[in-house]
Amino acid sequence: MRFSRLIAAAGASVLVLGASACSSTGGKPASNGGGMGSGTADTPRATIAMITHEVPGDSFWDLVRKGAETAAKKDNIELRYSNDPEAPNQANLVQTAVDSGVKGIAVTLAKPDAMKAAIENATAKGIPVVAFNAGADAWRAMGVKEFFGQDEYISGQGAGKRVAAEGAKKAICVIQEQGHVGLESRCAGVKNTFPGAEVLNVNGKDMPSVESTITAKLQQDPSIDYVITLGAPFAMTAVQSVKNANSKAKVGTFDTNAALVGAIQNGDVQWAIDQQPFLQGYLSVDSLWLYINNGNVIGGGQPTLTGPSFIDKSNIDAVAEYAKNGTR
Structure with missing residues (x-):
């Protein structure tokens, strides 16, 4: 050729x-x-x-x-x-x-x-x-x-800076698969720029268990004001957990999906980090x-x-167009 x-x-x-x-x-x-x-x-x-x-x-x-x-x-x-x-x-x-x-x-x-x-x-x-x-x-x-x-560590640092800038005092970073080097690097980056974060390990293969674990953590510690998840499906579950616990915690996440578009538009999720x-x-x-x-x-x-890069209310409408096509 x-x-x-x-x-x-x-x-x-x-x-x-x-x-x-x-x-x-x-x-x-x-x-x-x-x-x-x-x-x-x-x-x-x-x-x-x-x-x-x-x-x-x-x-x-x-x-x-x-x-x-x-x-x-x-x-x-x-x-x-x-x-x-x-x-x-x-x-x-x-x-x-x-x-x-x-x-x-x-x-x-x-x-x-x-x-x-x-x-x-x-x-x-x-x-x-x-x-x-x-x-x-x-x-x-x-x-x-x-x-x-x-770079997962750098992306985690970005999330930590964002949470700090929003005035959060305490956050949980939810890891859905222990031993996954990328997920652990994300939370390590978050903790580097937001020392008020702690890791919460959940079983990502069992979503009802994820929901109950996050709910229990929020009920146990009402001072938690931010939940950071490492995948869009877990963000949607965290939104439900916040409601279950009558918590005022905000939710931010890594990665997106079509369902998350509406959640960002209506304010249930504050932002998503897009790779x-x-x-x-x-x-x-x-x-x-x-x-x-x-x-x-x-x-x-x-x-x-x-x-x-961050997706939030300022640019979610542009992303939504591609989400409808199944490419975002």
């Missing part, structure tokens, strides 16, 4: 990003398996595996997958998506992809130590690996070529296509940041 054709196809990639480089949505966008419409590259058909730590039912991953599907459609890629929230099982999925002879792998590194051996097996066989969403501090040492996501999951999925697949067909590596050895 002539290089000029590759550049033309890459140009189409830029156009897609210009139209949809937004962020997390929620609710559950319909997945048609094809992403957004675009032209198709004339490069040879290739298979790429995307393996995440998705917990079933978390709408965040619908956005990641839609971005990945959009890039795959444009790039003439067969996308094989799989997920497991348990790190050893996720590592097994990576090994299965290696054994099947895929041309590239995109993976999340929520628990890097458990993923290390499988990633090394992939790179040893010459399969390019990119990481996204989780593992910003671990990917280079594992031989991964690129990373797409946000653009659609963009993470898109860039992960597109970057592998570029590497496979032209040897390109994005980022110069540094992570490619897709966030953080």
